[in-house]
Amino acid sequence: MIPHLAISTTRQPAAARTSAGGAESQEPLRAAGTVVQFSEGNEIFAEGDDSDVFYKVISGVVRICKFLGDGRRQIEAFHVEGDVFGFELGATHTLSAEAVSNCTLVCYRRRGVEVLAQKDQTVTRQLFHYAMQGLSRAQGHSLLLGRRGAAEKVAAFLLDWAGRSGQDVVNLAMSRQDIADYLGLTIETVSRTLSQLERDKMIAFSNVRQIQLKKIEALEDLAA
Amino acid sequence: MIPHLAISTTRQPAAARTSAGGAESQEPLRAAGTVVQFSEGNEIFAEGDDSDVFYKVISGVVRICKFLGDGRRQIEAFHVEGDVFGFELGATHTLSAEAVSNCTLVCYRRRGVEVLAQKDQTVTRQLFHYAMQGLSRAQGHSLLLGRRGAAEKVAAFLLDWAGRSGQDVVNLAMSRQDIADYLGLTIETVSRTLSQLERDKMIAFSNVRQIQLKKIEALEDLAA
DNA sequence: CGTCTCTTTGACAGCATTCAACGTGTGTGG
DNA sequence: CCACACACGTTGAATGCTGTCAAAGAGACG
Numbered sequence A, B: 001m002i003p004h005l006a007i008s009t010t011r012q013p014a015a016a017r018t019s020a021g022g023a024e025s026q027e028p029l030r031a032a033g034t035v036v037q038f039s040e041g042n043e044i045f046a047e048g049d050d051s052d053v054f055y056k057v058i059s060g061v062v063r064i065c066k067f068l069g070d071g072r073r074q075i076e077a078f079h080v081e082g083d084v085f086g087f088e089l090g091a092t093h094t095l096s097a098e099a100v101s102n103c104t105l106v107c108y109r110r111r112g113v114e115v116l117a118q119k120d121q122t123v124t125r126q127l128f129h130y131a132m133q134g135l136s137r138a139q140g141h142s143l144l145l146g147r148r149g150a151a152e153k154v155a156a157f158l159l160d161w162a163g164r165s166g167q168d169v170v171n172l173a174m175s176r177q178d179i180a181d182y183l184g185l186t187i188e189t190v191s192r193t194l195s196q197l198e199r200d201k202m203i204a205f206s207n208v209r210q211i212q213l214k215k216i217e218a219l220e221d222l223a224a
Numbered sequence C: 001c002g003t004c005t006c007t008t009t010g011a012c013a014g015c016a017t018t019c020a021a022c023g024t025g026t027g028t029g030g
Numbered sequence D: 001c002c003a004c005a006c007a008c009g010t011t012g013a014a015t016g017c018t019g020t021c022a023a024a025g026a027g028a029c030g
Helices: A013-019 A022-028 A110-119 A119-145 A150-164 A176-183 A187-199 A215-222 B002-011 B014-019 B022-030 B109-120 B119-148 B150-165 B176-183 B187-199 B215-224
Strands: A033-037 A043-045 A051-057 A062-067 A073-079 A096-099 A103-109 A168-170 A201-209 A210-213 B033-038 B044-045 B053-059 B062-067 B073-079 B097-098 B103-109 B169-171 B203-207 B208-215
Touching: A022 A119, A033 A051, A062 A176, A073 A119, A073 B119, A103 A110, A103 B053, A110 A119, A119 A150, A119 B073, A119 B119, A150 A168, A150 A187, A150 A210, A150 A215, A176 A187, A187 A201, A210 B169, B022 B109, B022 B119, B033 B053, B044 B150, B062 B176, B073 B119, B073 B176, B097 B169, B097 B203, B103 B109, B119 B150, B150 B169, B150 B176, B150 B187, B150 B208, B150 B215, B187 B203
Parallel strands: none
Antiparallel strands: A033 A103, A043 A096, A051 A103, A062 A073, A062 A096, A168 A210, A201 A210, B033 B103, B044 B097, B053 B103, B062 B073, B062 B097, B169 B208, B203 B208
């Protein structure tokens, strides 16, 4: 709905990664996938849906989340270009997926990929690689959530996203509420913490969703 | 739901797996491994060590953890019989591993397994399965840490371990400090929360490390 | 019996949440 | 073009939970 600013997720490494080594190993997989589009806020799949398909992000940002009984929402991950999400051991998805921004995905049929993997060892290895990446990411998230202070979490979050873009300017595709649900904080605490960081001249706002990191070392100290 | 997830997708089969279909698919792997023993409190590998070996738990409990700059420790996972831990994408371990109790492990050489995987597709598939189990477990941990209250975390933790043993009596192999570092709480808060749960007649202590769950539904409500 | 470690309990301070109000920006309709 | 509505974000005040500091209890072991 409300087509926001085109704060498009300007993600430099787009070109870099495609031209890197990953392309060739994806070749066999690519044939099994179909391109799909989702617009901001739309559901890609829900918890409990059949996990007969999984996705890879071409552009845009996707959030993987779980809705708790009391209305709270926990975001388990934000996925960006190159990330694979939605494949499971079981028959159904254990988490929901939603488009944070307009995004382009490749949709893979699980059966088809399994058949492919039987013939082509590189496919199996590719899937293994994606699983390990997911594992590494989830472990990082646990470590992030285990941190004590709100400032630590927010600083770590900003550094993480700065690292992805490779610049010291972070373009946040997601809302404060998304950030809060990802960090296990409330929206007010996130807002207050960002304001405090700005007062401390560690960051500066270009606009609400574009943040410049001015004292990266200080932020790293905070993130411990 | 954490416990459900753990039960259904990750480790239901402790006993079942050994006798069921899992055994044969491990066969080719088993040959590549050597049995090793670690006694309580000993380090298995440290963060930064070469990740040229990984392990599978035969018996006992292992903790995977990270030490932070300020002396805090975060436990990313407890591994029990059947779990595989310590294999990485990179050349070094990103986390440390220590024996929580005396334990027996199988140690696999990474190179050797990679060679095996080249020839034997079942090995590759087995590794993929382990990676996915790890992913599922790490996601569950993130969800656990994202919870707000101490009671929610502790209740979810107890239910998780009850699910592993399949009984309503939990034998905790780890100390209160271990639990605290796993849940992102302090040892005092863990202790207080357990005492409160006992006062509410939801649990009862056989001894300090053996807890009987008396109102599982109430605990599940707490765990949300 | 004493010592050591682990665990529990208490008192208090600090920080995040809650509830509430206000500010900001974007799109719509007059 | 301006005014309004609405969603999103920020800020303030008070409560409550968890962390911190301190001390006492409980087992294990020599």
